[in-house]
Amino acid sequence: MHVHQYWRSDPHSDPAHHLRLLSFAPRDAGASARKLLERAKARLDRLDFYPEPVDLSGVRIVVAPWLFRVPGFRRFRGYATRHLILLKHRSLNEDLVVHELCHVWQLQFNPLRVWLSYARPSTFARDRTGYRANRYEVEAHRAVELTRGPQSQRAMATQNTEAEQLLRERLAEVQCRLAELAKAPEPGAGIAFGKRIGDGTSEAISRRYDIGVGNSLRVTEEKLQRALAKLDEGSYGRCDNCGGAIGAGRLAVAPESALCTDCAR
Numbered sequence: 434m435h436v437h438q439y440w441r442s443d444p445h446s447d448p449a450h451h452l453r454l455l456s457f458a459p460r461d462a463g464a465s466a467r468k469l470l471e472r473a474k475a476r477l478d479r480l481d482f483y484p485e486p487v488d489l490s491g492v493r494i495v496v497a498p499w500l501f502r503v504p505g506f507r508r509f510r511g512y513a514t515r516h517l518i519l520l521k522h523r524s525l526n527e528d529l530v531v532h533e534l535c536h537v538w539q540l541q542f543n544p545l546r547v548w549l550s551y552a553r554p555s556t557f558a559r560d561r562t563g564y565r566a567n568r569y570e571v572e573a574h575r576a577v578e579l580t581r582g583p584q585s586q587r588a589m590a591t592q593n594t595e596a597e598q599l600l601r602e603r604l605a606e607v608q609c610r611l612a613e614l615a616k617a618p619e620p621g622a623g624i625a626f627g628k629r630i631g632d633g634t635s636e637a638i639s640r641r642y643d644i645g646v647g648n649s650l651r652v653t654e655e656k657l658q659r660a661l662a663k664l665d666e667g668s669y670g671r672c673d674n675c676g677g678a679i680g681a682g683r684l685a686v687a688p689e690s691a692l693c694t695d696c697a698r
């Protein structure tokens with residue numbers, strides 16, 4: 434369950450909507466609501482707040498002005514359940530739908546926790562501070578902010594510069610370690626330093642270890658080079674396999690990712 438804060442005053446009260454649950458029954462209105470849901474999902478798909486993308490199946494937008502006349506709900510303009518996004522106004526506001534769809538997403542992963550976090554007096558209290566500090570509320574606001582068109586492009590440019598710097602640093606580090614490994618003495622070379630023949634066993638083990646480390650460093654080197662190439666060709670943050678978005682969280686942890694979480698599995 435979730436309620437959205439009503440932050441804009443509503444000067445007009447439309448008697449035609451009074452106590453009537455208007456679903457988007459007319460065909461084109463229904464189609465535009467569906468399209469809006471899909472656009473909102475596409476925006477949320479750029480984020481990886483949860484392990485799986487939001488599931489739109491069964492999710493509907495319903496305009497229900499009557500709900501927002503119920504005491505306690507007057508200050509909200511949207512309300513989300515697992516399958517319904519209830520809106521106060523008929524006008525379709527994409528940011529509001531992204532916000533409410535983020536709550537649907539939260540409910541798909543943490544239904545109990547989300548419900549409990551809102552089942553507090555502070556949700557309906559006159560003082561909005563407690564409500565605004567709710568972590569699911571904060572997350573829904575972030576979802577809207579992070580996926581706004583021009584802002585997110587600017588954010589992406591900054592992110593790419595930071596990613597490139599990080600990738601180059603790591604590549605230099607990996608190449609430096611590979612160079613050190615290449616300089617390591619050949620097996621048996623240790624004898625020249627006065628070791629006994631029997632020490633060959635531990636040398637063989639350390640040699641095998643070096644080969645293992647070398648191989649994994651070369652794999653990392655390749656990944657880093659691929660990620661840098663993706664930055665060049667403008668496909669950084671897009672999955673090499675399915676073309677979908679690689680979540681910001683995944684890139685933060687592993688900036689060399691060329692595959693999304695699903696394809697990497």
Ligand SMILES: [Zn+2]
Pocket residue numbers: 435436437438532536570573
């Ligand atoms: Zn909300």
Ligand SMILES: [Zn+2]
Pocket residue numbers: 672673674675676677692693694695696697
């Ligand atoms: Zn993929």
